Amino acid sequence: MDQVLEWRSQSRLLDEVAQALRERIYAGVYAPGATLRQERIATEFGISRTPLREAFRVLERDGLVVNKPGSGVRVATADLPKLLDAYAVREAMDGVAARNAAERATSGEIAKLAKLVDLQKKQIADWNPSAYSQSNVDFHLAIIGAARNASLATLVPLLHLTSQVFAPAFALSSERASAAVAEHSEILDAIQQRKPDEAERVARAHIHATAVRLKAQLAEPQTRIEA
Numbered sequence: 001m002d003q004v005l006e007w008r009s010q011s012r013l014l015d016e017v018a019q020a021l022r023e024r025i026y027a028g029v030y031a032p033g034a035t036l037r038q039e040r041i042a043t044e045f046g047i048s049r050t051p052l053r054e055a056f057r058v059l060e061r062d063g064l065v066v067n068k069p070g071s072g073v074r075v076a077t078a079d080l081p082k083l084l085d086a087y088a089v090r091e092a093m094d095g096v097a098a099r100n101a102a103e104r105a106t107s108g109e110i111a112k113l114a115k116l117v118d119l120q121k122k123q124i125a126d127w128n129p130s131a132y133s134q135s136n137v138d139f140h141l142a143i144i145g146a147a148r149n150a151s152l153a154t155l156v157p158l159l160h161l162t163s164q165v166f167a168p169a170f171a172l173s174s175e176r177a178s179a180a181v182a183e184h185s186e187i188l189d190a191i192q193q194r195k196p197d198e199a200e201r202v203a204r205a206h207i208h209a210t211a212v213r214l215k216a217q218l219a220e221p222q223t224r225i226e227a
Helices: 010-026 038-045 049-062 080-104 107-125 129-147 150-165 174-192 196-219
Strands: 065-068 072-075
Touching: 010 038, 010 049, 010 150, 038 049, 049 065, 080 129, 080 150, 080 174, 080 196, 107 129, 107 174, 129 150, 129 174, 174 196
Parallel strands: none
Antiparallel strands: 065 072
């Protein structure tokens, strides 16, 4: 890449390097299964290998990379059974986030959610999987922010992992995205109406619907998932 990287703080270099790597993985610059070559990345980033190795360990804890002796560091691949486990966790946590957002969101935060749903409807009309994947993440991040629940911080990397890193491996269709946007509208309505129970119910149902689709895909003999 030709991007020029400038590190703001030597004392927080590890955090900045880890975040730069995360953003590249989220954007698909480093695809699932890609080998992350330390020497090349260290040269490109203008850093030594020590903070890079530490950053890789951080990403490994996030579930974004795997480090196997003899094969080096690779971006995690789309293991469908593990992804289903991740969605089971998301179902519970997204429900809590929506409930808290219904209780705590400001009018400005609700307006932001409404704008994101409107944007997604336009993206469905002129189908762009990459743009939709990003706006989908933005919608769920906005709910997490509006929830004001510090314990939901662990949901953020899980959200990126399920919705961005592995999304291309499962051929997101405009039909499923259209159904998801309708579900987003239901979540938004419950938050706007300050109905915590309903917000949690529809948020959980939204994630569960995705898990059901993935289970059906797992049951198909022709399904090929990179191991």
